[in-house]
Amino acid sequence: MAGYDFYLRLNKGEYMISKNYFNNAGLGSILDKILAGDRLSIEDGHTLFECKDLTALGTLASIVRRKMHGSKTFYVLNRHINYTNICINGCLFCAYARERGEQGAFQLSKEDIMEKLRSAPVAPREIHVVGGCHPDIPLSFFEETFVSIKSEFPQAVIKSFTAVEIAHFAKIEGISTIETLERLRKAGAEMLPGGGAEIFAPETRRKICPKKLDADNWLRVHGEAHKLGYSTNCTMLFGHIESIADRLDHLDRLRKQQDETGGFNCFIPLPFLTENSRLEIEHPLTGIDELKTIAISRLMLDNIPHIKAYWVMLGVKQAQTALHFGADDFDGTVVEEKIGHMAGASSDQALTRSELEEMIRGCGFTPVERDAAFNEV
Numbered sequence: 001m002a003g004y005d006f007y008l009r010l011n012k013g014e015y016m017i018s019k020n021y022f023n024n025a026g027l028g029s030i031l032d033k034i035l036a037g038d039r040l041s042i043e044d045g046h047t048l049f050e051c052k053d054l055t056a057l058g059t060l061a062s063i064v065r066r067k068m069h070g071s072k073t074f075y076v077l078n079r080h081i082n083y084t085n086i087c088i089n090g091c092l093f094c095a096y097a098r099e100r101g102e103q104g105a106f107q108l109s110k111e112d113i114m115e116k117l118r119s120a121p122v123a124p125r126e127i128h129v130v131g132g133c134h135p136d137i138p139l140s141f142f143e144e145t146f147v148s149i150k151s152e153f154p155q156a157v158i159k160s161f162t163a164v165e166i167a168h169f170a171k172i173e174g175i176s177t178i179e180t181l182e183r184l185r186k187a188g189a190e191m192l193p194g195g196g197a198e199i200f201a202p203e204t205r206r207k208i209c210p211k212k213l214d215a216d217n218w219l220r221v222h223g224e225a226h227k228l229g230y231s232t233n234c235t236m237l238f239g240h241i242e243s244i245a246d247r248l249d250h251l252d253r254l255r256k257q258q259d260e261t262g263g264f265n266c267f268i269p270l271p272f273l274t275e276n277s278r279l280e281i282e283h284p285l286t287g288i289d290e291l292k293t294i295a296i297s298r299l300m301l302d303n304i305p306h307i308k309a310y311w312v313m314l315g316v317k318q319a320q321t322a323l324h325f326g327a328d329d330f331d332g333t334v335v336e337e338k339i340g341h342m343a344g345a346s347s348d349q350a351l352t353r354s355e356l357e358e359m360i361r362g363c364g365f366t367p368v369e370r371d372a373a374f375n376e377v
């Protein structure tokens with residue numbers, strides 16, 4: 001294979017590319033594919049995971065990231081609302097869920113939710129609503145709440161409910177998931193967050209969350225949402241008992257769904273946090289594995305525009321590093337987050353706009369405020 005050096009200028013970033021360097025790292029043919037804009041195969045994904053040269057992986061992911069977004073790193077003024085942790089699914093990895101009546105169980109009323117939104121330090125542009133699969137909160141509760149939210153916070157996009165919750169509401173209401181999505185959309189919801197995807201590989205999924213919506217149905221709900229005009233996000237929970245083949249299968253299924261319905265905005269790699277989980281892990285995730293997985297996600301998901309460095313789960317310093325491993329979105333102000341923190345996340349509960357901007361600038365990137373749909377504000 002020929003060795004050569006050249007400069008690559010991409011949206012203000014300049015890379016001195018040495019083909020020999022990538023050849024020596026075993027990534028020469030993958031570099032060629034990336035420069036040609038070709039899709040990487042699952043075998044390429046295995047080669048990337050086997051590569052020991054973290055810098056080479058980060059550089060490849062940065063080339064793609066710079067090509068797509070230059071030095072821009074996005075953030076949003078958002079507010080999370082976790083409306084309940086009462087859940088019937090009992091996923092083994094979950095540190096958040098409680099049974100009804102159990103100590104620590106909570107359920108917010110409509111007034112509680114409105115009060116939390118009113119007390120947010122800045123008017124949110126994105127309201128992220130997720131919770132457990134509660135046995136009997138009716139869909140009408142959320143329809144009424146969303147109408148009130150939209151009348152008081154018209155500038156905010158409601159990003160609500162994982163595909164798992166959508167399927168749960170459909171089941172308890174005895175209606176289809178399409179009808180559920182239509183009713184919520186009419187009430188003001190515009191986006192779906194990406195949670196509940198966990199890991200798609202059936203055998204592993206059965207072990208960590210046997211009662212949860214399966215992969216095909218998770219993807220089906222997102223496909224339906226895309227067709228109804230929702231944009232959605234997608235996630236992968238990694239660093240538990242899944243294999244590298246499971247991670248690559250997961251990424252491959254997401255990009256195939258995106259080829260079909262095209263509504264995914266952003267992929268969020270979620271590192272598994274072990275605290276308070278019932279899932280026993282032999283080898284806890286390392287920071288290096290986190291960065292590798294983020295970089296490889298950027299490289300494999302050639303048709304999903306954004307990769308999030310979710311500071312709540314990664315911690316802010318690792319999230320900053322992730323910006324050099326393919327991530328281009330820093331999430332946002334968040335304000336109050338319970339799911340990751342009950343699993344042991346040690347990050348703050350909230351960041352201010354100036355803290356976010358300073359962190360992004362401190363890593364050599366340009367902060368860009370966005371709305372929920374990634375339009376620049």
Ligand code: SF4
Nearest residue numbers: 087089090091094097
């Ligand atoms: S991960 Fe979600 S669905 Fe599973 S138990 Fe926790 S709250 Fe319920």
